Structures are given as C-alpha cells and as structure tokens.
Amino acid sequence: MAIKALRPTQEGVVFLLAACLFIGFALFLNNFLTVGNILALVQSVSILGILSLGMALVVIGRGIDLAMVATMVVAVAWAMVLAQANIPLGGALLAGAIFVVTVGTVTGIIVAYAEIPAIFTTLAMGAIVYGFGRTFFFQIDVQNSPSGYGWFDFLGHGTIFRVPAPVIAFGVVALLVFLVLKWTRFGRFVYATGDNPLTARICGVPTRVLIVAQYIVSGLIAFLAGIVMAANVSGMNTRIYNSTMIYDVLLVVVLGGIGLSGGRGGVRNVLVGTALVGILLNGMTILNIGYTEQNLIKSMILLGAIIIDTLINPRDEQTAQQGDI
C-alpha cells in the first residue's frame, strides 16, 4: 500500500507536496498542529471540496460543468428570497432543487443529444443561469438566510464531537460519491462512458441518458454546497459567481489527478487536491503573507506540481491523442 501511494502519479506528487507542506508547517508554525486549527483548515475548504466532488463526477464521465457556481448561487439565492417572503424554508429549498434539476436536464440534453461540447455548453449555461437569476429571482446580490430554523443553523454552526457541520457535510458527500462511483451501476457506467464513450454505447450503456443524469447530479451537489455555505455565513453572496471559484474547483480536480480526458480518478484524488489547497491557504494565512504574494505562491506551487507530473509521466502516444483541454 505504501508503495502504491508513492507511485509517481500526479496524485502521488500532490500528496507528497501536501504532506511536505503539512510537516513543514507543523514543525515551524506555532499552533498549526492543533485540533482546532486542523478543523478550521478543513472547514475553510469543505465547500470547495463538496463542489469538487460534483465536478469530479462529471469530469470522470468525460464532461465538465462550468455552470456549477452559477447554479449554486442562483438556486440558493432564490430559495433565500422565497424564504424571506415567508415561504417555509423546506419548501423554498425544494423550489431551488427543482430549478437545479431543470438546469441540469437542459444542460445534459444539449450536451448528450445536440452533442455540443460540454465546455461551451456549460460556460454559456453559467451565464444564462446567472443572468436569469439576476433578472427574475433577485435584485440584491447578497440574500440573507432566514432565522429561526434550528437544523439550518446547525448546518452552518453546529458541531458533532467538535467537528463543524460543514466538514461533516463534506465527509458525507465524499462517502456518497465514493459509494456511487464504486458500487452502483450508474457509477461504473460513468467510468465506462468517460473512458471510451463509443465502446460504452456499443456495449449497451445508455450514454445519453447517463450524461443528462451526470449534470443533474453535479447541479444537486452544487446546490447542497450552496446550502451549507448559506448556513455557514448567514446568507448567499451571489458575487462569487464573478470570482475565480469555478477555476479553483477545477484546479482541485485536475491537481488531484483526475484527467480531463475522463475515465480516471475518484474521490481520493479530490481529497488529496482539496488537502493541498487547504494546507496552503491555512499556512499562508498563519504566516500572514500578503494577498498578491499568496496568489504568486499558490500559482507557482500548482505550476510546479504540473511540471513534476509531466517529468515523471511523459506524454505517450495515447495521452497525446486524447489531448487535454
């Protein structure tokens, strides 16, 4: 097992990098290796982690969902608007979920049946969803969550044995995605389709339906991440649609070693990618490194990881033919 973990794959490289950083910070930074700080570290990336799990599922199926952040902010902000208009929170969230399923279905149909590349479809869908939301669902770009719902507050602020609820949510989603990918027919079909869509289809896998289902699932995972986020900071800030968040999500996925050509990787890769980003952010915040320098260091470490991966795993004929995005 130890040998397998050290096998020079991208995942291995990133894992080693994360481990080195972790040990380095633990040795040289005061209060890094405390239960409180580790929990804060995981909590700070748990929403990113949940989103990355959804993205991973789509990428494994040889797709990409650039509309995740837009879907998340619009659906959750709309649910908050409805809740402010005295609709019970459960009903408001159900309305948000229906919206998400609709968006996922439309995206899926365009990708699966019209065969428009997922990268363009979801890029456009993101803008459409956000524009639609801004025009019809909400006018103010920060929507506060309603108060007086115990379970909702717990999702944001509660703890079980000191573990914050967002971390638990991340863990539960990770476990579910792991089980689905490993043990269900849907999961195995996702791998088959991602690895070779034509072969999968000839073998009888309903690839088109499967693609539609993928986008619905990724949308619902994004919605869940949004609910946790809204509970955590008492509202949904739709401005994050304009931030680099969707690229951070993609970064976690790719950095963890899930190839954009599909069919490879799993939940473990997402966990490794999330861990590296989390350790980096936490360490740099403790070191009180400035904003610009943080971006510089982050980018250099990421570029370094990719270069090391290319050195260890040079391009062969197969990877060159499949290509990257």
Next chain:
Amino acid sequence: MKFRLLSTIAMALALSFLFLGTLRAEDTGLDQVGRKEYLDVVKGKKVVFIPISMGFDITESWAAIWKKQAAELGYNLEIRDPNWSTDAGTKALTALISEKPDLIIVHNPDIQSYARLLKRAQDQGIKVLQVNMPSVTLTDSYVGADWVTLGEVEANELVAHCGAGKGPSTKIAFVQGVVNGAANIYLKRGITNVLSQHPEIKMVSDQAASYDPAKARAIMETVLQQHPDLCGAVGVWDDADVGIGAAVQAAGKTGQVFIVTSGAGNKTACDNIEKGLLTMDVSYNTPLQGNIASQQIAELLQSPDKAGLRKSVFYGPLTKITKDNINQRNCWTMNDLK
C-alpha cells in the same frame, strides 16, 4: 327707480366680485425666480452612471435617489451596469466618450483602471462626477467618504478598546477588501496613520477577503486559532465583514473581539450589529451621499463652465453606528427611498 337701485347694487356686487377675483389671482403667487431657467437648462440633459455593479445597497440607494431627481427635473438618467467587471466598465466608459453625454457619474472599481479614460472624457468636454470610490484622476467633482479619516476613526476605536491594559490583549486583525480599490488603499493609510502613533497595538494578521464573507470567515477562523486572545478586528465593508462576525461567534468570542467596519448604513448592517456579528459600523450614509451628489448633478448641468475647469471635493459625514444608535436615520431601507 326701484329697478335702477337694484341694478346698481347688482353691478356694484358684480364689480366687487371681479375685484376680489383679481385679488385671488394675485394670491396664487409669483413664479420662483430662477426656477424656469433651472428647469429649462437641466431638462433633456443626458446623465450616465457607471457603477461598479448594481444589485447592492450602496449603488441601489444612489440610483433610487437620482432616478427620482431625473423624473422630477426631466433629465435622462442611464445606468450602464458592468456587473463587477472592470473590463466591461472600461468598455462602457470608452463608448461613452464618443457618445458625449452631458455628465458621467463614475463609481471606480480601483484607483487606476479608469484614470486615463476619465482624463480623456474631461478633455473631450464631458463633465465627470466621481462617487465614493475616487480614482487618481481628479475630475469636476468627487462626492463620497473621506476614506483616510474613516480608517483613522476605525483605528482609533481599536486603540480605545485594545490599548495597553484595556482589552484581553493588544492584538488586532485587519481583514482587507479588494486591495487595489480606493476604499481599501486610503482606509489602510488612515489605519497606518493611527497605529504608527500606537506601537503597543499589534496587527497580527493583515489579509484580503475580496469582499467575500465566506473568505473573511475562513481567514478569521484561522486567526482566532492562532490568537485566541484577539482583541479587535477591522474591516472595510460591512457587507462582507459579517463573515468576521460569524467566525467570532462560532468561536464563542462575541463581546471579546471588537469588530469595527464601515458601510452604507443599510438596515441589514444594523440587524447584524443587533445580532452581535458587528460591534461598530462607521456609516457614510449613502442616501445622504446620493442627495449631495444630486446637488452636484444639478450644479454641473447648470454651470456653463468647461469640463474640468473647476475641481471640487466634498466628503460626507461619518456616523459611528453601534447598538446604542440604531434608528431610522442611521439604518435606512430601500423602501424609504422609493
């Protein structure tokens, strides 16, 4: 005879009514001196507002006030919303320079991006009013907060609460917004001005959250792990700094950490003060800013001066909002403005 008497009385009565009638006409008053000239010159003028983005308290409150003014005075107000994209804003501004409106109102995303374009607009004879977020180019008018003073006010509050022997420690954290924005740059100067006089105050963290409450929360959580005895936190915008409050509350340190930030004075911020997420909000009262800018709009549209001839700056009042002065004047809602 009788008939003549009656007709004389009738005529006298009729005359007196007529006389009274003229008197009543004079009672309706005179036209206010200068009013017609004012309305005539302002009517039909074209004013375009480029905000950083619509959809949040600050810009929505200004727009509500100016829309009302435009309807009353008959000038055309257009809003070109770049939705947080500096690039889209630059394009809008470039297009406007060739459209030549009478006045451009600009809310700068940062101090550099529009600076050259604003100078070009002035050279082309377009008047420019900058609101709340100035660029490095001084134009006809700036109306908004005095960010340096605002930073000093915030820092002085922290000195008062976290000076030696006053709080649990003398440690404070600074959670910045968008680092190249005017608010952030000048507010930081104000904070530095004060803290350089008070070396006992230790700034243990100086990080940027890019106006994202989730990021502010993550930063604050880490800082509180490192410095459980933190005494104060200073932020730039209340809208995002509720994230600081959420982290402090989650750590069970409400009341220990003095959280001071600034903002528009919207009711939402006041609610957050009541919930204990913020301790003090230094408000620049955006409806008031909107009214002051209205005066500047009227003045710039009336003035025959060439664009850029006279440059004026006006800083609106600052109000420290705490639990003690949450009232309707300090905490406005959008409905108050409509």
